[in-house]
Amino acid sequence: MNKLLQTDGGHSDEHGLPPMSSIKRWLVTTNHKDVGILYIVTSLFFLVMGGVLALLIRLQLWLPRAPGEGLLSAFAYNQSVTAHGLIMVFWFLSPFAFGFANYIVPIQIGAKDLAFPRLNALSYWLYLISGILLGVSFFQGGTFNGGWTVYAPLNLPAFTPQVGATSAILALLIFSVAITAGSVNFLTTIHRMRAKGMTLMNMPLFTWTILLTVWMMLFAFAALLAALMILSSDRILGTTYFSTTGTQGSLLWTHLFWFFGHPEVYIVFFPALGAMAEIFQTFTGRRIVGRKWFIAALVLVTVQSFVVWMHHMFLTGINLEIKTIIMITTIGISLPFDLMVFSLIYTLVKGRIQFTTPFLFAFGGLVLFIIGGITGVFLGAVILDYEFRGTYWVVAHFHYVMVGGVTGLVAAIYYWFPKITGRMYDEFLGKVNFVLYFIGFNLLYFPLFIAWETPRRVFTYAPSLIPWHQMATIGGFILALSFVVMLYNFFISLSNGEEVGNSPWEYASTMEWALSSPPPLENWDGVPTYENGELEFIPEKIATDGGEITHE
Amino acid sequence: MLDFSFISLLARSSLLSIFPIGSRTFIFDQIFFIFLLLGTIVGIVVISYMVIQAYRYREDSTRKKDDIDRPKLGELPPQEDDGNKLLKSLLLSAVVVIALVVWTYGSLLYVEAQPSQIDDALTIGVEAYQFGFLFTYPDGYQSTGVLRAPVDRVTVLKITSRDVLHNFGSPDLRIKADAAPGQVSETWFLAESTGTYDSACYELCGAGHSYMLAEIIILEESEFEQWNKTKNNGN
Numbered sequence: 001m002n003k004l005l006q007t008d009g010g011h012s013d014e015h016g017l018p019p020m021s022s023i024k025r026w027l028v029t030t031n032h033k034d035v036g037i038l039y040i041v042t043s044l045f046f047l048v049m050g051g052v053l054a055l056l057i058r059l060q061l062w063l064p065r066a067p068g069e070g071l072l073s074a075f076a077y078n079q080s081v082t083a084h085g086l087i088m089v090f091w092f093l094s095p096f097a098f099g100f101a102n103y104i105v106p107i108q109i110g111a112k113d114l115a116f117p118r119l120n121a122l123s124y125w126l127y128l129i130s131g132i133l134l135g136v137s138f139f140q141g142g143t144f145n146g147g148w149t150v151y152a153p154l155n156l157p158a159f160t161p162q163v164g165a166t167s168a169i170l171a172l173l174i175f176s177v178a179i180t181a182g183s184v185n186f187l188t189t190i191h192r193m194r195a196k197g198m199t200l201m202n203m204p205l206f207t208w209t210i211l212l213t214v215w216m217m218l219f220a221f222a223a224l225l226a227a228l229m230i231l232s233s234d235r236i237l238g239t240t241y242f243s244t245t246g247t248q249g250s251l252l253w254t255h256l257f258w259f260f261g262h263p264e265v266y267i268v269f270f271p272a273l274g275a276m277a278e279i280f281q282t283f284t285g286r287r288i289v290g291r292k293w294f295i296a297a298l299v300l301v302t303v304q305s306f307v308v309w310m311h312h313m314f315l316t317g318i319n320l321e322i323k324t325i326i327m328i329t330t331i332g333i334s335l336p337f338d339l340m341v342f343s344l345i346y347t348l349v350k351g352r353i354q355f356t357t358p359f360l361f362a363f364g365g366l367v368l369f370i371i372g373g374i375t376g377v378f379l380g381a382v383i384l385d386y387e388f389r390g391t392y393w394v395v396a397h398f399h400y401v402m403v404g405g406v407t408g409l410v411a412a413i414y415y416w417f418p419k420i421t422g423r424m425y426d427e428f429l430g431k432v433n434f435v436l437y438f439i440g441f442n443l444l445y446f447p448l449f450i451a452w453e454t455p456r457r458v459f460t461y462a463p464s465l466i467p468w469h470q471m472a473t474i475g476g477f478i479l480a481l482s483f484v485v486m487l488y489n490f491f492i493s494l495s496n497g498e499e500v501g502n503s504p505w506e507y508a509s510t511m512e513w514a515l516s517s518p519p520p521l522e523n524w525d526g527v528p529t530y531e532n533g534e535l536e537f538i539p540e541k542i543a544t545d546g547g548e549i550t551h552e
Numbered sequence: 553m554l555d556f557s558f559i560s561l562l563a564r565s566s567l568l569s570i571f572p573i574g575s576r577t578f579i580f581d582q583i584f585f586i587f588l589l590l591g592t593i594v595g596i597v598v599i600s601y602m603v604i605q606a607y608r609y610r611e612d613s614t615r616k617k618d619d620i621d622r623p624k625l626g627e628l629p630p631q632e633d634d635g636n637k638l639l640k641s642l643l644l645s646a647v648v649v650i651a652l653v654v655w656t657y658g659s660l661l662y663v664e665a666q667p668s669q670i671d672d673a674l675t676i677g678v679e680a681y682q683f684g685f686l687f688t689y690p691d692g693y694q695s696t697g698v699l700r701a702p703v704d705r706v707t708v709l710k711i712t713s714r715d716v717l718h719n720f721g722s723p724d725l726r727i728k729a730d731a732a733p734g735q736v737s738e739t740w741f742l743a744e745s746t747g748t749y750d751s752a753c754y755e756l757c758g759a760g761h762s763y764m765l766a767e768i769i770i771l772e773e774s775e776f777e778q779w780n781k782t783k784n785n786g787n
Contacts, residue, residue: 067763074759081756147756153733154716159682159758202628250717250732284609285622290635315719315730317737320664324657331653335646342641345598348605350620355610363606367599374591377649381656383663384587386728387580390719390754453723455754458762509623535626 017521030117031521035124036103037420040413042128043096044487049135050087051480053080058444058473064460072459078145079138081457085148086168089268090175091131093406097271098182100412101210103420105186107512107519108204110195110528115188119181126178134171140164147457149261150231152242152253157235166235173232176225183214183221190214195511197530201295204510205281205288208295209274212302216263216270219306224260227253251317258309266305269401270298272408273340276362278510279415280344283359284351285507294343297336304333314385323382330380337373341366354506357430361411364438365404372400375449390456396448403441410437410486417490418504422517423497429489436482443475511535571658575742576726579659590652667708667740674701678711680718680731680753683760693783699751699768701743702776708740716758722751722768730755743770 018025026038057080060070067074102120106113114120137143141162146154154160155169190211194203203211231253233239242249281288288294310318310326318326344366353359375397379385388394417425448454451468454461461469503513514535515524526537572582667673676699677688687699701707711720713731721728722741729739743749753764771779 065762074762078756078759078761145759151717151755154757159716197628201631248734251735281623285620287623287629290638291629293635293638315728315737317730317732317735320661323660327653327657331649334649335642338645338649339638339642341598342638342645345602345605346637346641348602348609350618351609352611352615352618352622353606353609363602367602370598371595374595377652378584378587378591380649381583381587381653381660383579383656383660384583386663387584387723387726389728390721391723455721455752457756458752460762503625507623509625509627509629511626514626530628533628534624 030113030121032102032106032113032117032120033420033519033521035120036099036101038099038124039095039102039127040099040420042124042131043092043099046087046091046131047096047483050084050092051483053084053087055476055480056080057084058476060459061461061469062473063466064463066460070459074459075142075145077459078147078457079143082145082147083134083138083143083168086144086172087131087134089148089264089402090172091127091134093268093402093409094179095127096406096409097213097268097412100206100275100409100416101186101213101271104416104512105207105210106189106193107515107523108207108510109190109193109198110511110530111189111193112522114185115193116185119185123178123182123185126174126181130171130174130178133167133174137164137167137171140167144168149257150253151257152231152250155231155235155253156242166232169228169232169235173225173228176221176228179217179221180225183217186210186214187218195528195530197533201292202530205277205291205294206271206274206510208298209270209277212298213267213270216267216302216305220260220263220267223256227256227260254313254316255309258312259306261312262309263305265398265401266301269405272365272405272412273298275412275415276365276408277344279358279362279411280347282415282505282508283354283356283362284348285353286347286349286351287509288343289346289349290339290343294340297339297343300336301333304329304336308333311380311385314382315389327380327382331377334373334377334380341370341373356414357425357427357434358411358415360431360434361407361414361437364434365407365411368400368404368407368441372397372404375400388452391452392448392454392456393452395456396445396452399445399448403445407437407441413486413490415505416512417493418497418500419512419515419517419519421494421497422499423493424500424504425493425497426489429485433482433485433489436478436485440475440478440480440482444472444479445475447471447475571655571662573659573662575744576663576740577724577744579663580726583656583659586655587652590648594648663740666706667738670706670708670740673706673708673740675708675710676701678709678720678731679714680711680720680757680764681714682716682758683753683764685720685751685753685764685766686714687766689780689783691784697766699766700776700779701741701768701770702773703743703746703770705773706740706742708738710736710738712736717755718757718764719754720751721754722749724749725751725768727751728754743768746770746772 017029026034029035056072060072060077072080134143142164144150144160144165146160190207230241234241234243242253277288277294307329308326310322311330314323379388379394379397414425414430447468451465454465500517502516505513511528524537526539528535528537572579675690679686679688684696686694686696688694709727709729711729711731712735713733715733718731719728720731725741725743727739727741729737731737747770749768749770751766751768753761757764
């Protein structure tokens with residue numbers, strides 16, 4: 001890092017934007033870092049919303065209930081499981097990850113902002129509006145209550161006549177528009193606006209995972225958007241694409257939904273994987289083992305993610321030949337993940353591992369993902385899948401994977417907290433957070449494997465399974481408590497945390513750590529370049545003149 | 553179309569069956585046990601290895617400074633790469649996973665081929681609706697909520713739905729099939745002992761989903777015949 005021109009931490013040029021303490025700033029901003037913060041904060045609100053619904057579900061499952069017993073009516077229970085799934089997958093996980101993508105990707109690749117800052121702000125505001133609409137839908141006769149998969153023909157007004165159900169579908173539609181606009185923005189930025197010398201292969205792994213995520217989003221959300229437009233037409237205009245009188249409506253929806261739905265699993269998991277890779281490198285003091293293989297595996301998963309969707313339909317009207325092909329592609333997609341897991345594990349070897357909070361979460365996230373992956377192989381064997389279909393085995397497996405991903409993103413928020421706020425979080429509280437989180441997570445989800453014979457989305461189950469479900473409910477509250485600790489930690493650290501310089505981490509290597517914390521509005525003076533094999537900031541004049549850079 | 557008849561013939565020949573065949577309960581239990589065993593071993597080995605390495609290479613003030621090249625701020629990732637160990641591990645895991653799934657494939661073919669291979673099977677229609685199941689016997693007799701079938705005889709189910717997507721499943725008999733409107737899906741079971749088994753809907757289908765249940769009563773062959781003869785009179 002010699003010859004590195006440090007950027008000026010006291011940079012006060014805010015380009016006429018109101019200061020960060022004023023509300024107006026957050027309404028008019030188009031700056032990628034501001035929008036990133038908006039995404040992170042908003043998505044945490046949705047985490048709380050989805051989390052409260054989850055706790056309601058767990059309370060209802062404390063005992064097997066007769067109709068009308070417990071906190072929730074049957075109708076309220078169905079709304080809860082549906083909205084919990086939708087909120088966590090759509091309104092929490094991806095936007096949380098894209099908060100980091102907004103903030104970090106431009107300053108990892110040397111772009112002043114995203115390619116289309118106003119479009120970026122529009123994406124955020126559409127996201128917020130769609131989320132508010134979903135919240136409102138609860139009060140319009142009840143929100144959608146047919147499961148997050150929105151299967152046809154239950155998704156038609158004949159079966160879900162509530163106005164709120166239509167609002168929820170429209171909310172999803174607006175959300176898909178926001179995502180599509182966002183993916184175009186990121187694609188342009190990452191492909192066209194990298195610093196000199198920052199080739200695709202040189203990109204930091206977090207940026208790599210975001211690039212591949214937005215490529216998947218571009219195609220997957222197009223399918224969802226199309227399906228939602230047809231469905232909205234059915235619900236509002238009275239067309240009959242998914243109508244009950246037709247024979248194939250349910251099958252059509254299932255195909256369209258899972259063509260989106262399976263890539264969606266990787267869409268929500270990839271950013272966490274990228275963050276975990278960065279965090280492993282920083283806190284082990286080792287560069288990732290087999291970096292190019294890691295990237296190749298990511299690319300392979302991205303492509304393969306579009307040819308496995310029918311494994312969600314092994315019992316849904318597809319023939320043996322297609323089942324066989326999908327079984328092969330499904331097993332095929334697990335192998336690149338094996339490689340990535342090994343790659344992360346071997347990165348530990350010969351490291352100088354610092355057990356900071358971000359590392360603990362990244363390490364824990366990997367453990368959880370391994371368990372999720374192994375139990376996923378069970379589902380890849382069609383003969384076992386037949387019996388696991390619609391049971392808590394599926395619930396437990398995908399929570400290990402998806403919430404395993406959340407674990408990686410919690411690691412990410414601790415990792416980048418000093419960069420975004422300029423202050424250090426409280427390490428002790430961070431470790432308390434991790435211990436509560438890890439215990440709560442496993443107490444919540446592991447018993448669900450043991451109680452796997454419970455059918456999904458019901459609140460009656462065999463009395464012999466009561467202890468396991470009660471254990472899970474207790475685990476759910478411990479997990480919730482761990483998030484309270486996290487939010488408290490961030491809240492007090494915002495004012496009391498020790499101020500950090502450019503980088504509090506000894507072995508951080510990516511560009512964002514060469515900037516002050518938080519970076520100034522336009523990130524740096526001059527132009528960042530890797531042309532000479534390492535990061536330099538050269539004065540703008542020389543760069544735009546195209547003149548030779550002189551080194552003394 | 554691929555031709556699977558050869559393999560399914562293999563699946564049915566008891567000499568060559570290294571994979572489990574029999575009742576669906578038997579098949580599931582065998583395969584699930586092997587997966588659980590291997591899955592647990594692999595999980596414990598991998599996670600223990602991780603934890604041991606993480607502990608072994610922890611930052612520790614007593615550890616001597618080494619001369620390993622650590623990542624530096626502002627560097628480009630070096631291009632030299634040692635993927636050897638990685639690819640070996642991948643190969644090992646690929647062999648285990650592929651072998652396991654291929655092994656189960658024979659049982660899948662057996663399960664898929666079964667209904668068409670059985671002559672004396674009892675065929676019962678299952679129509680799911682919000683919120684129950686209607687069972688139709690070969691002679692047209694219909695009942696809701698209770699399915700009666702004989703022990704030790706393959707029963708074939710032809711499953712459909714009157715309204716939304718449902719799923720008919722019985723955990724003890726290892727039955728599971730989607731019930732989609734306008735489609736008939738076929739599955740089968742073989743009960744090895746008499747008694748009353750639970751079945752339920754396994755796909756969220758509306759407010760009554762949690763209580764969309766049915767009983768499966770398995771009778772001795774003679775009892776079943778007796779019931780079969782008198783069922784139209786009694787009800």
